[in-house]
Amino acid sequence: MAPEKKISSMFANRFWETKPLESLNSEEWEALCDGCGKCCLNKIEDEETGKVFLTRIACRLFSDESCLCNDYEHRNDHVPECIKLTPTTIKENAYWLPSTCAYKLLYEKKQLPVWHPLLTGSKETVHRAGISIQGSTISEKSVSEDDWENFIILEQK
Ligand code: SF4
Numbered sequence: 001m002a003p004e005k006k007i008s009s010m011f012a013n014r015f016w017e018t019k020p021l022e023s024l025n026s027e028e029w030e031a032l033c034d035g036c037g038k039c040c041l042n043k044i045e046d047e048e049t050g051k052v053f054l055t056r057i058a059c060r061l062f063s064d065e066s067c068l069c070n071d072y073e074h075r076n077d078h079v080p081e082c083i084k085l086t087p088t089t090i091k092e093n094a095y096w097l098p099s100t101c102a103y104k105l106l107y108e109k110k111q112l113p114v115w116h117p118l119l120t121g122s123k124e125t126v127h128r129a130g131i132s133i134q135g136s137t138i139s140e141k142s143v144s145e146d147d148w149e150n151f152i153i154l155e156q157k
């Protein structure tokens with residue numbers, strides 16, 4: 001497919017292996033996102049232990065079908081609390097990101113997983129590998145915050 005060819009040819013230089021996060025341009029930074037959607041899930045943080053639990057309750061702007069934000073470019077207009085990941089903010093947010101998140105992996109000096117779109121050339125491989133949350137979420141619009149703990153999921157590592 002055309003888009004798949006584009007990913008692999010655009011980033012044939014494997015920039016993520018040689019450039020530090022703070023040196024990436026915006027196109028490279030965005031390409032690191034694998035499209036898993038897990039950062040769009042609501043979390044519960046245990047105040048005593050600091051442990052973070054993922055729920056399958058997704059942000060109101062998330063599309064369960066496409067596994068994408070419905071208005072990524074203007075997301076903060078709709079969801080002011082949406083956290084923008086940058087080379088600066090990754091430091092304070094890595095603790096709650098899923099273990100498979102490319103930003104977290106590179107911040108921790110780890111390798112990208114074999115199913116990552118930058119390695120496979122296909123945006124579909126995150127779904128085929130069973131890593132994404134496509135087709136498995138419930139919108140926060142339909143669940144009371146008091147019930148979130150009933151929707152905790154185990155993160156696939
Ligand atoms: S968790 Fe990380 S890799 Fe997955 S969608 Fe969010 S930013 Fe992208």
Ligand code: SF4
Binds near residue numbers: 041060076
């Ligand atoms: S606003 Fe968009 S990117 Fe931010 S959490 Fe919601 S769905 Fe995800």
